[in-house]
Amino acid sequence: MELRIQKADLVAGISTVSRAVPSKTTMSILECIMIDAVDGDIKLIANDMELGIETIIGGEIVTAGKIAVNAGIFSNIIRKLPDNEVKIVTEGEKISITCENSEFHILGRSGEDFSYLPVVEKNSEIKLSQYTLKEMITRTIFSVSSNESSGMMTGELLEVKENDVRMVALDGHRISIRKVTLDEAYGNFKVIISGKTLLEISRILSGDTTKVCSIYFTGRHILFEFDSTRVVSRLIEGTYYNIDSMLSNSYMATVKVNRQKMLDCIDRATLLVREEDKKPIIVMIRDGSMELKINTSIGSMDEVIDIEKNGEDMDIGFNPKFVIDALRAVDDDEVTMYLVSPKAPCFIRNDIGEEKPEGQEYCYLILPINFVTVD
Amino acid sequence: MELRIQKADLVAGISTVSRAVPSKTTMSILECIMIDAVDGDIKLIANDMELGIETIIGGEIVTAGKIAVNAGIFSNIIRKLPDNEVKIVTEGEKISITCENSEFHILGRSGEDFSYLPVVEKNSEIKLSQYTLKEMITRTIFSVSSNESSGMMTGELLEVKENDVRMVALDGHRISIRKVTLDEAYGNFKVIISGKTLLEISRILSGDTTKVCSIYFTGRHILFEFDSTRVVSRLIEGTYYNIDSMLSNSYMATVKVNRQKMLDCIDRATLLVREEDKKPIIVMIRDGSMELKINTSIGSMDEVIDIEKNGEDMDIGFNPKFVIDALRAVDDDEVTMYLVSPKAPCFIRNDIGEEKPEGQEYCYLILPINFVTVD
Numbered sequence: 001m002e003l004r005i006q007k008a009d010l011v012a013g014i015s016t017v018s019r020a021v022p023s024k025t026t027m028s029i030l031e032c033i034m035i036d037a038v039d040g041d042i043k044l045i046a047n048d049m050e051l052g053i054e055t056i057i058g059g060e061i062v063t064a065g066k067i068a069v070n071a072g073i074f075s076n077i078i079r080k081l082p083d084n085e086v087k088i089v090t091e092g093e094k095i096s097i098t099c100e101n102s103e104f105h106i107l108g109r110s111g112e113d114f115s116y117l118p119v120v121e122k123n124s125e126i127k128l129s130q131y132t133l134k135e136m137i138t139r140t141i142f143s144v145s146s147n148e149s150s151g152m153m154t155g156e157l158l159e160v161k162e163n164d165v166r167m168v169a170l171d172g173h174r175i176s177i178r179k180v181t182l183d184e185a186y187g188n189f190k191v192i193i194s195g196k197t198l199l200e201i202s203r204i205l206s207g208d209t210t211k212v213c214s215i216y217f218t219g220r221h222i223l224f225e226f227d228s229t230r231v232v233s234r235l236i237e238g239t240y241y242n243i244d245s246m247l248s249n250s251y252m253a254t255v256k257v258n259r260q261k262m263l264d265c266i267d268r269a270t271l272l273v274r275e276e277d278k279k280p281i282i283v284m285i286r287d288g289s290m291e292l293k294i295n296t297s298i299g300s301m302d303e304v305i306d307i308e309k310n311g312e313d314m315d316i317g318f319n320p321k322f323v324i325d326a327l328r329a330v331d332d333d334e335v336t337m338y339l340v341s342p343k344a345p346c347f348i349r350n351d352i353g354e355e356k357p358e359g360q361e362y363c364y365l366i367l368p369i370n371f372v373t374v375d
Numbered sequence: 376m377e378l379r380i381q382k383a384d385l386v387a388g389i390s391t392v393s394r395a396v397p398s399k400t401t402m403s404i405l406e407c408i409m410i411d412a413v414d415g416d417i418k419l420i421a422n423d424m425e426l427g428i429e430t431i432i433g434g435e436i437v438t439a440g441k442i443a444v445n446a447g448i449f450s451n452i453i454r455k456l457p458d459n460e461v462k463i464v465t466e467g468e469k470i471s472i473t474c475e476n477s478e479f480h481i482l483g484r485s486g487e488d489f490s491y492l493p494v495v496e497k498n499s500e501i502k503l504s505q506y507t508l509k510e511m512i513t514r515t516i517f518s519v520s521s522n523e524s525s526g527m528m529t530g531e532l533l534e535v536k537e538n539d540v541r542m543v544a545l546d547g548h549r550i551s552i553r554k555v556t557l558d559e560a561y562g563n564f565k566v567i568i569s570g571k572t573l574l575e576i577s578r579i580l581s582g583d584t585t586k587v588c589s590i591y592f593t594g595r596h597i598l599f600e601f602d603s604t605r606v607v608s609r610l611i612e613g614t615y616y617n618i619d620s621m622l623s624n625s626y627m628a629t630v631k632v633n634r635q636k637m638l639d640c641i642d643r644a645t646l647l648v649r650e651e652d653k654k655p656i657i658v659m660i661r662d663g664s665m666e667l668k669i670n671t672s673i674g675s676m677d678e679v680i681d682i683e684k685n686g687e688d689m690d691i692g693f694n695p696k697f698v699i700d701a702l703r704a705v706d707d708d709e710v711t712m713y714l715v716s717p718k719a720p721c722f723i724r725n726d727i728g729e730e731k732p733e734g735q736e737y738c739y740l741i742l743p744i745n746f747v748t749v750d
Contacts, residue, residue, distance in 0.1 A: 073646070080639075080642060101680065102678040104647075104674055271452055299480050300481075304476045
């Protein structure tokens with residue numbers, strides 16, 4: 001095989017497929033990137049068996065061929081080369097990489113044990129802008145459970161109902177939901193996608209509003225196609241939780257608050273919380289103002305924020321991190337909190353109320369924490 | 376005590392003195408910053424017993440007093456406050472910190488067991504610009520030994536000979552020297568300053584060419600005074616190595632090379648070196664060109680760079696990291712290497728030769744490594 005590729009193209013391609021190279025594995029072939037220039041395209045492929053990424057890069061194929069190469073070593077070498085054309089030549093498993101006056105020799109692998117991406121039939125399809133998909137992922141993914149043994153909670157629900165696409169993540173203490181309405185209708189599907197896959201995809205997506213990402217499902221796999229990249233992931237099996245039954249639409253109080261002020265305040269409060277502490281932030285809602293209090297082994301904090309309140313007074317406690325995550329996932333200057341009781345979930349949402357929101361609809365549910373009343 | 380201080384002033388002061396707060400200690404008083412507003416100035420002080428830093432910050436003293444407070448907690452709280460005036464009020468060991476609508480309560484300490492900075496008599500003095508001092512430190516400190524048991528090698532020699540100030544760091548494999556000539560003559564001194572102290576000072580110094588740093592010595596301590604900050608450090612005792620006897624002025628070859636090209640090349644070569652490997656980079660010096668080779672368990676690299684050579688051909692091996700450190704410590708586009716033999720130190724220096732360099736004189740000595748010839 002002999003290829004000539006601009007360094008920048010090679011770096012971009014490696015950086016895309018490297019997202020599917022596991023950081024720790026006992027199977028050394030999984031640490032490899034396959035360079036496949038057999039069929040007229042230069043493809044880079046990596047596959048950790050759960051997530052596989054393939055991308056086509058520009059360049060000249062002087063002699064066709066393919067070789068697998070350790071991703072870390074290959075990536076490090078290419079990144080450090082001068083910004084110029086890189087020549088990659090293989091002779092058996094020997095690889096020489098030449099750029100300007102610099103020549104590297106490393107060993108590759110024939111890659112007979114390398115797993116290519118599974119074929120996903122393009123029956124069920126939806127199309128989203130890269131921007132929309134990236135936003136939906138990054139604004140829900142923090143609610144995916146990080147406990148690997150928690151099954152479906154490690155994934156997100158992607159639900160398509162005609163024109164509506166909804167993504168849902170939950171970890172047992174909170175639920176994060178984003179919804180968009182598309183121009184086209186796509187039928188009805190529900191799949192559960194691994195959180196790890198979504199995180200990696202969100203990092204590769206350009207976030208461009210004019211570029212499209214096509215998504216295809218089969219019963220077992222999901223395929224994302226965008227730019228010259230294909231990402232295939234195994235789906236999580238099972239029937240996802242019945243989310244709609246958890247979303248109440250009746251409430252005892254609504255609170256309109258400046259998002260950044262509340263965020264800054266709770267952010268300060270968390271300074272006093274040690275990992276093991278799990279101290280709640282106590283929110284005391286009154287007419288026109290909200291008092292936030294925290295009291296830990298390090299010290300105490302007390303702050304008052306102006307609000308617009310409708311309904312009853314209420315004292316409610318939260319894990320401060322969950323409130324911070326939800327407030328950070330929103331762009332609005334003002335958010336509305338919907339409260340039922342100190343023992344019932346609190347909602348930060350824009351999908352109910354008089355006006356239809358522009359852009360994405362969101363609904364963040366946070367379970368409260370019991371607390372002993374202070375002073 | 377009651378103080379009113381602008382948040383930005385407080386943050387700057389805390390960040391300066393925090394450099395003398397040890398990250399790990401069993402003595403909790405060492406983790407404290409002393410806020411001393413007894414004598415009309417607001418002083419922040421930290422002292423880990425080897426290095427002490429005191430800085431005066433602006434603000435209003437409503438009621439005089441002093442208190443010691445955990446540096447980490449205090450720093451975190453202050454940094455997260457709104458950008459406005461901060462009110463610090465103590466009542467016994469209770470501290471309340473108020474800024475806008477936010478109020479924190481933490482516990483301080485009377486600080487009776489806090490060690491103030493030792494008094495350093497201002498007999499022997501030198502004055503340097505902050506820029507010059509910062510440069511001399513950052514461009515030699517990497518050669519200080521990181522092995523804490525290696526005594527004087529963990530420090531740097533500061534040598535004053537009338538108008539000449541020289542700083543020297545060595546670790547047994549290399550020596551780094553920087554020298555400046557000052558307008559004023561200051562007599563003759565030699566002290567050994569802890570590398571840790573120098574590193575922290577280099578981080579606090581503004582690097583401003585118009586601002587002065589005064590340095591005072593006694594037999595046991597050194598005092599740096601700059602801006603409104605004083606840094607006191609215990610000196611390392613002993614007689615430093617006789618450096619001048621190690622610097623040869625006769626050589627068999629000189630090589631003029633583009634610094635960045637050589638740096639990039641060796642930087643690429645180190646990709647192939649694993650921590651435990653200790654493989655040398657082999658430099659093959661010929662008329663008009665220098666070939667750099669490395670051969671490790673990961674692969675091999677070969678690169679040719681144009682040079683101007685005088686004297687004999689030579690093949691010499693180096694620890695690539697040491698060459699990189701020296702080349703990075705220099706700004707010149709072209710550097711000159713002075714070589715004696717493959718078994719003798721190589722010098723990268725501008726302090727010999729026809730022309731007197733502008734700015735600082737430098738001399739970097741690197742011991743070669745034996746190698747088995749490859750080809």
